[in-house]
Amino acid sequence: MTVPRTTVGPAQVPRHWLRMVVIWAVLSAVAVPLIVLVLGPHLPPGRMTAEAGSQRDANTVMTALLAPIVVAVLVFFVYAIVVFRERGTAIVDGPPLRGHVPMQTAWVVFTSVIVIALAAWGSYTLIVSSHGAGGGQGPDPVAVPSHRSQDLVVQVIGQQWNWTYRFPKYDDVETDHLELPDNSPIELHVTSLDVTHSFWAYQLGVKADAVPGADNVAFVHTRNDGTFNIRCAELCGLWHGHMYQTGDVVSPAAFKSWISSQQTAEAPNLRYLPPFGRTYYPAPFRRAG
Amino acid sequence: MTTYAAARPLRPAWRGFFGFNMFTALALGAGGWFLGAYIGGQIAVGNDYLLGTDQNDVGILLGYLFGLIGWLGGLGFFNYPISRLLGRPATVREKETGGWARYFTLCTDHKVVGIQYFFGVGIFFFIGGLNAMLMRTELLRPVEHAWPAGQYLSLMSLHGTMMIMMTSAFILGPFGNYFVPIMIGARRMAFPRIESLTFWLVPAAGLILLSAIAFGGIPTGWTGYAPLGTEGRSGMDAYIFAFLLIGLSLTLTGINLLTTILTMRAPGLTWTRLPIFVWGVLSTSILMALAAPVLIAALLMELMDRAANTSFYLASSGGSPYLYENLFWFFGHPEVYILALPGFGIVLEILPVFARKPLWGYRLAVAGMLGVTFLSFMVWQHHLFVSGINGGLRPFYMLTTELISIPTGFIFLNAMGTLWHGRIRFTVPMLFALAFFFNFLIGGLSGIFLSDVPSDVTTHGSYFVMAHFHYTIMGGLVFAFFAAVYYWLPKMTGVILNERLGRIHFWLMFVFFNLTFFPLFAAGFLDMPRRVSTYAPSLQTLNDFVSASAFVLGFSMLIFIGNLIWSLVFARIPAAENPWASRGLEWQVPTPVPVDNFEHIPVINSGPYEYGVEGAPPTATLGPVAVPAAGR
Numbered sequence: 001m002t003v004p005r006t007t008v009g010p011a012q013v014p015r016h017w018l019r020m021v022v023i024w025a026v027l028s029a030v031a032v033p034l035i036v037l038v039l040g041p042h043l044p045p046g047r048m049t050a051e052a053g054s055q056r057d058a059n060t061v062m063t064a065l066l067a068p069i070v071v072a073v074l075v076f077f078v079y080a081i082v083v084f085r086e087r088g089t090a091i092v093d094g095p096p097l098r099g100h101v102p103m104q105t106a107w108v109v110f111t112s113v114i115v116i117a118l119a120a121w122g123s124y125t126l127i128v129s130s131h132g133a134g135g136g137q138g139p140d141p142v143a144v145p146s147h148r149s150q151d152l153v154v155q156v157i158g159q160q161w162n163w164t165y166r167f168p169k170y171d172d173v174e175t176d177h178l179e180l181p182d183n184s185p186i187e188l189h190v191t192s193l194d195v196t197h198s199f200w201a202y203q204l205g206v207k208a209d210a211v212p213g214a215d216n217v218a219f220v221h222t223r224n225d226g227t228f229n230i231r232c233a234e235l236c237g238l239w240h241g242h243m244y245q246t247g248d249v250v251s252p253a254a255f256k257s258w259i260s261s262q263q264t265a266e267a268p269n270l271r272y273l274p275p276f277g278r279t280y281y282p283a284p285f286r287r288a289g
Numbered sequence: 290m291t292t293y294a295a296a297r298p299l300r301p302a303w304r305g306f307f308g309f310n311m312f313t314a315l316a317l318g319a320g321g322w323f324l325g326a327y328i329g330g331q332i333a334v335g336n337d338y339l340l341g342t343d344q345n346d347v348g349i350l351l352g353y354l355f356g357l358i359g360w361l362g363g364l365g366f367f368n369y370p371i372s373r374l375l376g377r378p379a380t381v382r383e384k385e386t387g388g389w390a391r392y393f394t395l396c397t398d399h400k401v402v403g404i405q406y407f408f409g410v411g412i413f414f415f416i417g418g419l420n421a422m423l424m425r426t427e428l429l430r431p432v433e434h435a436w437p438a439g440q441y442l443s444l445m446s447l448h449g450t451m452m453i454m455m456t457s458a459f460i461l462g463p464f465g466n467y468f469v470p471i472m473i474g475a476r477r478m479a480f481p482r483i484e485s486l487t488f489w490l491v492p493a494a495g496l497i498l499l500s501a502i503a504f505g506g507i508p509t510g511w512t513g514y515a516p517l518g519t520e521g522r523s524g525m526d527a528y529i530f531a532f533l534l535i536g537l538s539l540t541l542t543g544i545n546l547l548t549t550i551l552t553m554r555a556p557g558l559t560w561t562r563l564p565i566f567v568w569g570v571l572s573t574s575i576l577m578a579l580a581a582p583v584l585i586a587a588l589l590m591e592l593m594d595r596a597a598n599t600s601f602y603l604a605s606s607g608g609s610p611y612l613y614e615n616l617f618w619f620f621g622h623p624e625v626y627i628l629a630l631p632g633f634g635i636v637l638e639i640l641p642v643f644a645r646k647p648l649w650g651y652r653l654a655v656a657g658m659l660g661v662t663f664l665s666f667m668v669w670q671h672h673l674f675v676s677g678i679n680g681g682l683r684p685f686y687m688l689t690t691e692l693i694s695i696p697t698g699f700i701f702l703n704a705m706g707t708l709w710h711g712r713i714r715f716t717v718p719m720l721f722a723l724a725f726f727f728n729f730l731i732g733g734l735s736g737i738f739l740s741d742v743p744s745d746v747t748t749h750g751s752y753f754v755m756a757h758f759h760y761t762i763m764g765g766l767v768f769a770f771f772a773a774v775y776y777w778l779p780k781m782t783g784v785i786l787n788e789r790l791g792r793i794h795f796w797l798m799f800v801f802f803n804l805t806f807f808p809l810f811a812a813g814f815l816d817m818p819r820r821v822s823t824y825a826p827s828l829q830t831l832n833d834f835v836s837a838s839a840f841v842l843g844f845s846m847l848i849f850i851g852n853l854i855w856s857l858v859f860a861r862i863p864a865a866e867n868p869w870a871s872r873g874l875e876w877q878v879p880t881p882v883p884v885d886n887f888e889h890i891p892v893i894n895s896g897p898y899e900y901g902v903e904g905a906p907p908t909a910t911l912g913p914v915a916v917p918a919a920g921r
Contacts, residue, residue: 279604
């Protein structure tokens, strides 16, 4: 931006831009490594699955990318309101600057490039590299891993106010606890028996709405052993906050023994269960309370 | 100009309670409720058995409908149609003269409606804020302790619904109605009776929403998702009916303001001279007129599901919950820009006045607002990224959502350019306007995380979302609202607000707003879902800190209310006609503003932001003009 010579002579003009760029560069040079190296390893949701890892990467990259932008805007604002504050009490008009076409163009181009690059990168992660990034994709997923036929299929059933799990490859057994083998591709089919819930396995990086009458598929590839939290992320009534469980990612051998013990324990109950289906239509709707 | 101060015989003060006013309306509304509930109870015998409930929704809904008719009739909304049917002459004026009583009546003076909105919406906003305080009390401990779970759920839903309903009219109601006609050099709005109707629907909606407490509360939050809303107790009927009224009010407000701005601008007020606040109102009105009817449709179907045994949203009988989610968010996303755009208009209106410079990049600001308006209809499915609907369309919605940050960025560039080399004075309105940019920067950029699907899988439905939209709505809209209050109230009321109390209010609110909501980003990242009354014990320290900050934030509102009462009732220091030395047309008219605003329709000579321009003519010629000036 240029200042008309009539108001301030060029010799008196401090080098505002240089100062601001230096402040910005110093602050950004401190902030970005801190974010990548110190904050990044603590950003959610961890590296228990490939999808969780891609989400942590997304969170890290975006925080690191947005920090210099925040710093730039704030440095400008703080600098401007400190340097250009009115020191006297009289009301004096400033120079009538109306705009600066090259600067406006540069701003538009710069923000557009960042935004489109972010959208392209997010789409690439979502569709190509991360197979839906752990999010629910509906009954006909578009981002499908190549090895889908080997997936361990787990049906997640939400109801007020608990989660249960059915394993169609293991005699349709239904359990109230979730264990998964490590280093395996998993295919979660999320549905609901009453109202809309949302299956949120935090460390797995999975979130998929459980919608009555819908089969919502999410893919996840487990990596490390550990315990993960399961919560409901969509308001489902009185005990929404209590739809809380923990699950475990264990070795394949431990998973095999766990699932066979479940099959034995649940065998007497199996004949009371409805046949396995992608969705379930419960009894006609009744008003709560 | 006509004289309205015609001599009238003196009446005793108590006579003011009788006639077509708010008190009659309350009485007739209550009577209507009982009549409707009785009729509903008679015609819907057995309905409760069909729906498997002990409650008769038909009775309650008919009660609300008859109560509404009684309320509007008591205010006198049917008088004019009846008098026209009887062949009486047409008029656009109702109760434009008179003292305090006209603030409680159907009044066609847009300035009275503005004041009505300011206090009406303010009272309900205060109730919504109290709900937030009660919620934060429960969240002091990770287990259920202060309120039972169901009561917390109702408090949370009332807070959300009340705030969304009231903040929709937070700026357009008081300041849009009051100042848009003055800023465009008009004497009134295009549809003065509809303008009054849009206001009087708001307290009706607020009271109906509050009545949900008596019928089992609202279990759904402000979104009212089916089928949870379908199975909710009769409090849901209050939610549906109240939100329907707000939808109607928003639609009518949008149409009214749109028509006013398009057709009633004074001669010489070209599109490039239009104050930027009016541009903000114009783009908001487009959103209101186009989006709110979709809400009405969605809610009517939910009402049918509850009361008439249909199944639009019930999967077990062939409907789909996705239909509600789509319809609701098709309204719901433009709705959040209904909240944001007036704020953009306010802060860009205020910055040039206190930086003493023209608005930098005026055309870019207009492009930004219209760009947001256009794009906001194309992003709604980002609320449904993990819902399992249209998985293949997610890259499209990711792109459109991120694109909307480009026009929003224009607003920041305008502000930065306007401050550059300005002569910045830190008045209270300026402080609030500057804080708007700090808050909206954080709020807007946190939205980038939510727009990116891989990142959204973690943050969706968590406290991260909650922190994000409080940064944009409270940090953005409410800060802009207070900027407007401190800026324009001297013109609206004729008295100045205490500046020291204003500064204390600002600093407390700004600091503790950030201390309240910034930690909630972390709560979301640490897997705390929204809308829970119990949470992981490891998050207690964080939540206690947030609650303590929230209480101070609530206290800062009391300082504002104290300032308002002190300045308006006790101190009453008269304000100068143009205390900020603004070029805005609204500051060129006398205080208090005459009923007709202008003695002669003004002729606009130049834009409102010509600060420091040598030889710039005054904004408008207010005196009589022999020949109307040409457009440019």
